Amino acid sequence: MKYVSTRGLADTLSFEEVTLTGLARDGGLYMPASLPKMSFDDIRALRGLPYAEAAFRVIRPFVEGSLTDAELKAMLDETYGDTFRHASTAPLNQIGANDWLLELFHGPTLAFKDFALQLLGRFFDHFTARQGKRLTILGATSGDTGSAAIEAVRACENVSIFMLHPKGRVSEVQRRQMTTILAPNVVNIAVEGTFDDCQALVKAAFNDHAFRDEVSLGAVNSINWARVMAQIVYYFTAAVSLGAPERPVSFSVPTGNFGDIFAGYIARGMGLPIERLVIATNANDILARTLKTGSYAMGDVHATISPSMDIQISSNFERLMFDLAGRDGAAVRAYMDTFAANRSFSFAPAEYAALKDLFSAARVDDKETSATMQAVYKASGYVADPHTAVGIRAAEVCLPATGTPRVTLSTAHPAKFGAAVKAAVGVDPVLPAHLADLLGREERYQTLPNDLNALKALMRAGGRS
Ligand SMILES: Cc1ncc(COP(=O)(O)O)c(C=O)c1O
Numbered sequence: 001m002k003y004v005s006t007r008g009l010a011d012t013l014s015f016e017e018v019t020l021t022g023l024a025r026d027g028g029l030y031m032p033a034s035l036p037k038m039s040f041d042d043i044r045a046l047r048g049l050p051y052a053e054a055a056f057r058v059i060r061p062f063v064e065g066s067l068t069d070a071e072l073k074a075m076l077d078e079t080y081g082d083t084f085r086h087a088s089t090a091p092l093n094q095i096g097a098n099d100w101l102l103e104l105f106h107g108p109t110l111a112f113k114d115f116a117l118q119l120l121g122r123f124f125d126h127f128t129a130r131q132g133k134r135l136t137i138l139g140a141t142s143g144d145t146g147s148a149a150i151e152a153v154r155a156c157e158n159v160s161i162f163m164l165h166p167k168g169r170v171s172e173v174q175r176r177q178m179t180t181i182l183a184p185n186v187v188n189i190a191v192e193g194t195f196d197d198c199q200a201l202v203k204a205a206f207n208d209h210a211f212r213d214e215v216s217l218g219a220v221n222s223i224n225w226a227r228v229m230a231q232i233v234y235y236f237t238a239a240v241s242l243g244a245p246e247r248p249v250s251f252s253v254p255t256g257n258f259g260d261i262f263a264g265y266i267a268r269g270m271g272l273p274i275e276r277l278v279i280a281t282n283a284n285d286i287l288a289r290t291l292k293t294g295s296y297a298m299g300d301v302h303a304t305i306s307p308s309m310d311i312q313i314s315s316n317f318e319r320l321m322f323d324l325a326g327r328d329g330a331a332v333r334a335y336m337d338t339f340a341a342n343r344s345f346s347f348a349p350a351e352y353a354a355l356k357d358l359f360s361a362a363r364v365d366d367k368e369t370s371a372t373m374q375a376v377y378k379a380s381g382y383v384a385d386p387h388t389a390v391g392i393r394a395a396e397v398c399l400p401a402t403g404t405p406r407v408t409l410s411t412a413h414p415a416k417f418g419a420a421v422k423a424a425v426g427v428d429p430v431l432p433a434h435l436a437d438l439l440g441r442e443e444r445y446q447t448l449p450n451d452l453n454a455l456k457a458l459m460r461a462g463g464r465s
């Protein structure tokens with residue numbers, strides 16, 4: 001499998017190279033040169049398989065030429081074996097006659113990010129050892145990627161990680177999940193700014209080619225194709241559990257950086273019968289507005305009770321733009337240049353029509369999020385986290401109540417957002433045993449202004465200020 005950049009100017013790479021490269025050198029994101037297809041027979045054959053085996057069948061074509069079957073199998077068995085606390089890894093939980101939650105929070109850091117990052121850590125170990133290379137990871141987090149990435153690489157021999165989070169804008173549990181990991185290869189940085197500022201710093205560091213080569217920069221955000229790839233799998237396992245390929249399924253996906261829902265879009269492109277994909281946003285609604293108007297226009301970042309989605313610039317949207325624009329890198333460059341200059345651009349009419357054909361979208365504010373948490377709790381006793389509640393409400397708004405099953409991705413454990421959950425439903429969600437003493441652990445992190453030079457200096461000094 002070969003990978004091409006959305007901006008059309010960077011080298012075509014193998015899976016191994018893409019995984020270690022992160023952002024393409026032309027500033028774009030890597031995409032598979034063509035999508036592997038799964039026939040209805042292939043999809044049917046996933047029924048009842050252990051998660052790791054289903055993952056093997058879905059992921060195998062994407063890594064072709066970089067990993068042998070035996071290597072991939074071993075990594076998937078390790079990733080989805082003991083590290084997840086639920087026997088079915090990604091269980092479905094029925095909360096209404098036609099409504100299911102796909103619970104993706106049974107991994108070590110209690111959010112869907114573990115599905116991809118536990119695997120990515122193993123790819124890093126394997127490829128850096130094979131190449132005799134060290135990697136300096138620079139990541140940005142609105143709360144969940146950070147802890148999942150740190151957990152995944154803390155024991156990697158050839159990797160160090162610098163993780164940026166927006167100061168005061170992540171929950172206490174999220175912050176502590178990152179800052180209490182005191183391993184020598186982990187540096188946590190609170191940036192005086194928003195998640196978008198953190199993500200812009202990461203991209204600016206990658207676009208500084210001299211610096212990127214000097215420190216051998218790598219990515220754990222969904223900039224890295226391997227992240228999206230791993231997240232494709234659970235769309236297949238959920239859909240076949242509900243009767244696919246004979247019965248189509250719709251998914252509602254709490255969305256920030258557009259990575260998780262983009263994985264659903266890829267699953268559909270591979271042949272999975274997905275009737276509708278719903279983009280569920282909180283008050284940071286750039287994507288819902290884009291669906292309504294055809295213009296992708298930057299707004300202000302609002303702090304919400306679903307803080308992991310407090311994002312305006314959705315990194316992976318560029319991957320969709322690439323497809324909408326007929327995989328024309330020059331067209332994507334023109335859109336991104338217009339966006340950089342004006343903070344907005346408008347899709348050509350045919351592309352806008354295609355976008356609306358592919359996705360629905362809804363904006364769910366904090367009041368509706370809390371009301372949804374209350375309604376779900378009252379109806380079924382289920383305690384949903386606020387991000388999941390955004391997804392549940394968006395499914396209600398965008399999808400018919402009967403017919404095609406509605407599956408909402410449940411992206412985080414409620415205990416990560418205890419204060420918001422308590423305020424909405426009066427229940428104090430309990431952290432699992434391995435995190436029970438989290439609030440008493442020693443924390444270590446540094447604070448930096450939103451400044452690339454300050455960040456580069458800190459990284460050059462190995463995290464010692
Ligand atoms: C709990 C939670 N839900 C949803 C999202 C949105 O996912 P994505 O950024 O892939 O759209 C995030 C962060 O990315 C998250 O941490």
Ligand SMILES: N[C@@H](CCOP(=O)(O)O)C(=O)O
Nearest residue numbers: 141142143144145221222308
């Ligand atoms: N919500 C994310 C933001 C980063 O998204 P990513 O999927 O690109 O890593 C977070 O929790 O950090």
